[in-house]
Structure formats: C-alpha cells, structure tokens
Amino acid sequence: MSAPQTAGTRVPALPSPPDDAPGRRPRGRRARPGGGTEPRPRRRTRRSRWFTPWLYLLAPLTLLVVFTYLPVADMISYSFTDWDGISPTRNFVGLDNYTDLFTRPQLFQVFWVSLFYLAGSVVQIAAALYFATILSFNTRLRNLFKGILFFPYLINGVAIGFVFLYFFQPGGTLDSILKAFGVGPHLWLGDPHLVNTSLAGVSVWRFMGLNMVLFLGAIQSIPPQLYEAAALDGASRWQQFRYVIAPSIRPIISLSVILAISGSLSVFEIPFIMTGGSNNSETFVIQTIKLAFNFNKTGLASAAAVVLLAIVLLVTWLQRLLFPDERVEQS
C-alpha cells in the first residue's frame, strides 16, 4: 500500500504558492518539459511537489482501505477461524467453515430463493424496456406516467415493506381486488410456496422504474437521424426497436443484467422487513447476518460472505468477458 508513504513524511501544511514563472505550466510534475521558459521545469521550484496529490488522496484512501479493503481481508481471515465475534481468542480451523457451509441443506434453499429474485429481475428488465420504448414514442401524459412508474424507487425500504405487508394481508387489499375477478384468497406471505414470488414481486415494483428511466435516457440520446433514416426505409415500429433502439442501448442493458444478478444474490431489505426470513424466504444475506449477529458464528458467517463476494465478482468478470463494452458508434 502506498498510503503510508504520505503519512510518514509529514510536511508543513499545504504546498507553497508557485514562484511566479512565466510561460505555460505543465500539468504536473511528470508533464512534458518545453513550452516553458525555464530550462529545467522540475521539482522544487515547481508548485507541485511530489506529495501534493497525496495530500488530496490522504482521506479518500484511508477511508477506502479502512472500510473496503480491510473488511475484505479481515473477512477472509475470519473465515478460517471459529471466532464468535466477541471472545479475545480464536482458533484456526482450516476449511471447516467452508465444508460446513456447503454441506448444510439451508445453503441450497438460500440459492433457490435467489432464483425467484433473478426471475423477478428478468420480468423487471423486460417491463422497463417495454415502458421505456413506448414512453419514448409520442405519448400523452408521458411525464405523469414516467413519474408514477419511477416513484417507487424513491420510497423508503421500510415504508415499502409495511405498504406490502398490508397489501398482502389475508383479506387485505390484494385479496379484495382479486375477489372482484373471482380469484380466491391466498396466503401471499404465509404460504411457503408463494412467499418468494410475492417478495420478488415487491422487488420488481420497487426497482422497475429505475431501469426504465435509465433505458429511457439511453433511448433519448440516440440521434434522431437514425429514426428518420429507418422511417424512410419503411421500418415498422418493431423494426425500429429491433434495429435502432436495441443495439444502441445494449451497454446499459448489459449493465442492468449484471446489477440484477448481483442484486438477486444480495437481497436483504424487503424480505428482512416483511417476513424476517421465515417461511422459506431466507436469503443469503439474511442468513449471513443471522449467523453473525444472532448466533455469534462470525467465522461461519465470514465464510458465507466470502462465498457470496466470490460469486458476485465471478459474475461481474464473466460479464466483462462475454460483453466487452461494445459501444455502438453513433455519429
């Protein structure tokens, strides 16, 4: 790490103002000489001493190391111990936590649950794509519709949890609406076969608008000449979508897919608030949090978190590998 370099060499305050040299100043200390009138445009006489950028980076790097890299390193080291999170001693147990993790049946349950959220995000991206496309065409009240569909994203997660706890109550809002269509009541959150579908539905409700706004932004940045050309060639709406819109917003779609995958693996808030993980609705993060803070199994929880982190990084890496940022050229 190069941060200590800065911390070690304490220097009196900020760099002094430059000695007033005429001529163009290079952009930093390694900048090309020449153009200036001084023969040796370097170091001491220059404004930017070597440590100047490090003074600006001191706080950001400290925070980055303390709250991102140190936790990852600690987590990996805890995962090989039987630490309970409190006692001063911990024993090295090798790979025991990992074998324990992969042999417990709950683990597969947890991954099974994230498949519901993954399916939810497929629905979410498809719906977002559809609404972004139709809202980019001439539509009355488009700002109103856009606002309504986006607003859930801005709502507090706990409030959303309560809104849908009430919505899904037995004999509650949803049941009474469905009754009008002749559909019988269901235990939306009480039925272990239904609960994850309901919760994934809440997640779609919450995040669809964000995807839509992102897609809409990308669609609106397509130069209008492309549509004109397509229209002149007699392209139908579907063909316009297929050959003009879709290729242009491919980067943002691929970004949304990757966020959807890592998002479905690390779902926490909605199920935690609504069901607390009961009834088969426990997700990976809820399980990890419970292991760490309710059962004091910091070692095992760290192993679980390391596995999750590894999967997320793997997925990101695969996506970068499969879809290296292929930007469509838009003249």
Next chain:
Amino acid sequence: MTALTGPAAVKAPRPRSGGTRSLRGATAVFLKYLSLVLASAVVLIPLLAILLTSLRTAKEMGSANPLSAPHHWLNFHNYVTAFNDGHMMRALWNTSFILFFSVLGTVLIGSMTAYAIDRFHFPFKRLILGLFLIASLVPSVTTQVATYQIVNNLGAMDTRWAPIMLYMGTDIVSIYIFLQFIRSIPVSLDEAARLDGANSFTIYWRIIVPLLKPAIATVVIIKGVAIYNDFYIPFLYMPDDNLGTISTSLFRFKGPYGAHWEVISAGAALVIIPSLVVFLALQRFIYNGFASGATK
C-alpha cells in the same frame, strides 16, 4: 423530460395506410395506454390503500374494505400518534444530522480524489484508480460481518459517526461522477490561475469546486435519497433507541403497533410524503442524477 425525442419526430410520415392498417394502429394505441394505466394502477393501489387506512379510526378498521373511503377525510389522529409515539421528530433530527455530514464529506472526498487523479501525475496513479475501481465491485452488504468489527474497534458503535463514516468511505460512484465531470473542465483554467500565483488548493477550492456544481447537485441527490432510505447501516450500527433514523424508527412500529394498521400506515405515509415532495420539486434533477449515477 424534454420534449424533443427522437421517435416522436418520426411519427408524421407514418399514416400512409388503408382502413385495416389504421384499425390496427388504433388497437395498438389503445393497448399502449391500457398497459400504462394498468402499470400505474399497480404502482398506486398499494400506496392508496395505505393512505386511506391512515385516515381511519381504530373502530373503522374492523369492518372496512381496504380501498373504501374513510368516514372522515381529515382524521389526522393517527398521524399525531405516529409522529409522537414513534419519535419521528428525533428520527428526523438523527437522519438530518447523518445526511448533512455524510453528504458534505462525500462531496469533499469525491471532488478531492477526482482532482488529484485527473490533474496530477504521480507514481502509482493507475494502481490507485484501480483500487477505487475494484472497490466498486464489492457489494458492501457482503462485508458487513467484518466492517462491524472495525467500527466496533474504532469505538464508533452506537454513535451517529458510524453511519457517517461508512457512507463517506464506501461511496465509489460519486468519485466516478466527479472524475467524469472534472475531465470536461479545461486544464487551461488551472494554468491561468497558476500563472496568477494560485497554489493547488486555491485552484481546487476557487476554480474546480465551483465548476463542479452540476456534479455536486447529482451527488447530493443520489446520496441524499440513498441515506434517507437506508435501513441496513443504521439498523446494524445504531441499535440504541435514541439514535433511531427515519428507517429504523419506522421499523420499530412493527412491535408495539403490530395490529394497529391505521397507525403503521400513518407512519409509513409520514415517511413517504417527504420523498414525494422532493420528487415533485426536483423531478428533472432526479432523473438526470440517477441516469448519470448508475451508468457511471
């Protein structure tokens, strides 16, 4: 957003069609609006149910259909109960305190990082940039097990500084927003100022920061919404009742008011209304902010 959209402009040269075509067109338009209205209903009905319920009395709750009108539209009794017994004033203060310092810190840290990386050449610059890049791939939700111990060792547990430090320290997206924006500020401005005798801090403070205003607005909006809505971090790091934020205070309604949905609804509505007001007031900034925030 803006009125000039690509596809809209192309609408004109379309109607070159016979009767069946226009019928199909009419159906398509009908289906389009139908889908929009249905989607809006899906968004609004759950919220409407909460709003209507929050205006009912406890007596009404037993019999009423969730979507029927309350007896008195101006029955704000539940709001008073929720606000006082839910300690929402304290929650608002705690959230505002955390929000102010975290946003201030994020802006300073993000802009300083962007300034250092974009305007200076120094050894290990690529490495530093890489460190920030890789960090953005680590979902913070996965590392809380270890972060918890670090916060504990720093003695920040159960203080408002714990979330403030975490919000400042783990925000890579805003660094990207600043970095992207600072590239569009011409270096010649720095150089001119330097000729006039400005040192690097003066350049940062007098030239770069004022020109970064649009990026600062974006970061303030994204960060502000994220912090106001965050539940996870205050829940883990500030279990003390007196340190409840908007989210955790609302979450605590669950126990004592378990069966009193009229009070819980009022509490939820109290939390949602500020978001709605901010959204209506700052719509354009919010859309742009999230668009630039998510795409980096």
